[in-house]
Amino acid sequence: MSTRVALKAKGGKSNRNKASxxxxxxxxxxxxxxxxxxxxxxxxxxxxxxxxYGFIPLIIVIGMNSEPKPSWAQLLTPV
Structure with missing residues (x-):
């Protein structure tokens, strides 16, 4: 009883497929x-x-540089 081993090329294309x-x-x-x-x-x-992640810090920076200058508490409270 003999065992047959089939060798297959791993990855890539075969030579015939490369030509086509x-x-x-x-x-x-x-x-x-x-x-x-x-x-x-x-x-x-x-x-x-x-x-x-940058939207709210951008709004805070813009708010801090506007006139009149608000405090941190006024910027962060919704009132």
């Missing part, structure tokens, strides 16, 4: 569109975090 991909104009690495999309999503996520 090259003929079709595909690349092995990530496309420019994918890179731009990833960076845009990353930038928008960071902007969302900054806007979320």
């Amino acid at each position: 991909a090259a003929a079709a104009g595909e690349e092995d690495g990530p496309s420019t569109v994918k890179i731009v999309t990833d960076w845009t999503n990353w930038g928008l996520h960071k902007a969302k975090v900054v806007a979320h």
Whole structure:
């Protein structure tokens, strides 16, 4: 009784598929569109975090620099 071992290539494309991909104009690495999309999503996520945590401190700073100068208690109370 013999055991058959099937060898499969891990990851990537086989040589036959690489030739057809090259003929079709595909690349092995990530496309420019994918890179731009990833960076845009990353930038928008960071902007969302900054806007979320920076809005109230921004309002307090603007309020402290306005005329007449309010106290901290007047800025932080809703009245």
